[in-house]
Amino acid sequence: MRLLALQAQNFRNLHQVSLAPSPHATIAVGQNGQGKTNLLEALYFLATLKPLRAGRLAELVRWGTKAARVSGRFLLKGAEREISVEVGGGVRQAFVDGKKASxxxxxxxxxxxxxxxxxxLEVVKGGPDARRTFLDRAVFNRFPAFLKESRDYARALKNRNRLLRDGPAADPAYLDAYDATLARSGARVYVRRRALMAELAPRAQATFAAIGRTVDPAVYGYHPAHLAQEFADVDEARLAEALLEALAGRRRRDLERGFTSVGPHVDDVALTLGGRSARAYASQGQQRALVLGWKIAEIENLQASLGFLPLLLLDDVSSELDPERNAYLMGYLAASGAQVFLTTTDASLVRAAAAADTLWMDVHGGQVAPRPPEPSAGGQAPLPGQQPPAPVPVGHLLRGDVAEEGEAELRPENPVGHGEEERADHRPHRGAQEEGTGGAHEQHHPHAQGGFAPAPGLAEGQPHGDEGDGEEESGQPER
Incomplete structure (x- = not known):
């Protein structure tokens, strides 16, 4: 899989951006608050239909405009296809090759x-909700159907919580219906998470052993909260029965408190080091090594399961890693052959991931412009059996024009491998103000009709925690 072209219009603080990424590394350099992260989020939103950072859909639209649009042209299994997504009036619309996606x-x-x-990198010492989000992103990458499945659960949870707030006046028949729906959809979430962890954990533990600087073994685990250990390996139907029993057993308490206290929305990922909680006992460097091990394992697991490498987006991560671990990460990226998008405030931190065909960009005030390549950028190590990429003269590497309205078209002059079939082997949040989210007028885009609106993600099992990203969910089930 390879991204051949990316366009973004009025996405957060970006004006109009058009670029043809390098088949290897594309690097955006700029100070905080200029739009580097927004560029990565545009690509992430295009590929997942979910914002990379928390917030409502309206926050994705540049202030003073009515709608945002992101499109990308991909090479997939030898064929090109274009996908695009538009956001306006709090609604997302998705298209494939110019037609509404069905x-x-x-x-x-x-x-x-x-x-x-x-x-x-803060996931280990953060709260359970951060780790659930971290886990569920990986589950979605491995099992795309999880987006709908998690939405089904979130909808059922939201409806049950709404009814629980009625307290003793809540209709028991409705609660029975919600419990059954919640148990079925919750069991599916459990099964997806469990399957992902079975694949991911051994890889992550092996990577941590190489970079953790400790003899203590790391363990990445997941088990449904409030369910006995015996349910760790049972089938989906039995998990649904167990969750239904747990919901019934906690109904009185849930009615008193006004929210659902059992289910995958309150689970946690167990990260231990030497048998002790990594959150409590691991050093900051070890905690970040745990996360780095997870991410590298996620990449390798997707390559093994899908047969190709995913796109990799790294948002100023190098500035948060110590030199040794950053060198490990940059070396891994250079040797992997993956198509990588990196942002940084300091180009020297990512030189080792660059190659002769790297596309360098400057980002300032929501506008993107060509940047001369770093003179000491390292070469990209070829994978076994491959030839190094043909060198591209520095004077011909970048080509771009910036219009008055801020449109930039960037592309390698003759990108290595362009048009060829891809290889088979191939912050707590910093805050939206750092990358200029710019609110939006919530008016409907004239071309944004039909389509579908995917899930906001799993809701929290606490008061007001069952809200999504501004989309309306369905009402109560039939009796």
Missing amino acids: SLEEYFGGVSVVAFTPDD
Whole structure:
């Protein structure tokens, strides 16, 4: 899989951007608040239909405009296809080759992306909700159907919580119906998470052993909260029965408190080091090594399961890693052959991931412009059996024009491998103000009609925690 072209219009603080990425590394350099992260988020949103950072859909639209649009042209299994997404009036609309997408499966069509942000490095010492989000992003990458499945659960949870707030006046028949729906959809979430962890954990543990600087073994685990250990390996039907029993057993308490206290929305990922909680006992460097091990394992697991490497998005991660671990990450990226998008405030931190065909960009005030390549950028190590990429003269590497309205078209003059079939082997949040989210007028885009609106993600099992990203969910089930 390879991204051949990306366009973004009025996405957060970006004006109009058009670029043809390098088949290997594309690097955006700029100070904080200029739009580097927004560029990565545009690509992430295109590939997943979910914002990379928390917020409502309206926050994705540049202030003073009515709608945002992102499109990308991909090479997938030797064929080109274009997907695009528009946001206006709090609604997202998705298209494939210019036509309204009929389903999530048609839209995604094999597109896969892994993002790595400074927020991820705080996951170990953060709260359970951060780790659930971290886990569920990986589950979605591995199982795209999880987007709909998690939405089904979130909808059922939201409806049950709404009824629980009625307290003793809540209709028991409605609660029975919600419990059954919640148990079925919750069991599916459990099964997806469990399957992902079975694949991912051994790889992550092996990577941590190489970079953790400790003899203590790392363990990445997941088990449904409030369910006995005996349910760790049972089938989906039995899990649904167990969750239904747990919901019934906690109904009185849930009615008193006004929210659902059991289910996958309250689970946690167990990260231990030497048998002790990594959150409590691991050093900051070890905690970040745990996350780095996870991300590298996620990339390798997707390559093994899908047969190709996902797109990799790294948002200023190098500035948060110590030199040794950053060198490990940059070396891994250079040797992997993956198509990588990196942002940084300091170009020297990512030189080792660059190659002769790297596309360098400057980002300032929501506008993107060509940047001369770093003179000491290292070469990209070829994979076994491959030839190094043909050198591209520095004077011909970049080509771009910036219009008055801020449109930039960037592309390698003759990108290595362009048009060829891709290889088979191939912050807590920093805050939206750092990258200029710019609110939006919530008016409907004239071309944004039909389509579908995917899930906001799993809701929290606490008061007001069952809200999504501004989309309306369905009402109560039939009796």
